[in-house]
Amino acid sequence: xxxxxxxxxLKADADxxxxxxxxxxxxxxxRTKTVENIRQRFVTQSFDEALDQKRPETPPRAKLLDGxxxxxxxxxxxxxxxxxxxxxxxxxLTDRVVELGIVESxxxxxxxxxxxxTG
Numbered sequence: 001x002x003x004x005x006x007x008x009x010l011k012a013d014a015d016x017x018x019x020x021x022x023x024x025x026x027x028x029x030x031r032t033k034t035v036e037n038i039r040q041r042f043v044t045q046s047f048d049e050a051l052d053q054k055r056p057e058t059p060p061r062a063k064l065l066d067g068x069x070x071x072x073x074x075x076x077x078x079x080x081x082x083x084x085x086x087x088x089x090x091x092x093l094t095d096r097v098v099e100l101g102i103v104e105s106x107x108x109x110x111x112x113x114x115x116x117x118t119g
Contacts, residue, residue: 002051004028008038009050064110065103072102073114 008028011019021035042050065073076096081088090108097103
């Protein structure tokens with residue numbers, strides 16, 4: 001990736017080829033916005049910053065479930081559903097997870113992602 005960013009900067013050089021952002025994007029199979037961002041980092045920060053991949057300023061959101069909690073959810077999901085139900089629905093499972101105190105609150109979508117990831 002560093003090589004590609006360096007090539008983009010070389011093609012954008014006003015004293016060199018001076019290609020347009022559109023032409024660079026087409027040549028390197030990327031978006032015009034990518035070319036703009038690389039050029040902007042070069043001008044506002046430094047050459048090294050332009051070549052390095054931009055790191056997010058804030059870390060990704062922390063996981064809501066740790067490994068033990070995930071294991072409890074999976075075990076609950078694999079167990080018998082409550083009386084009167086043939087299967088666990090996500091909303092039913094969400095209610096039971098909160099009811100059992102595995103977590104204080106959680107959305108059914110978070111449980112779906114957890115079960116999809118582990119299943």
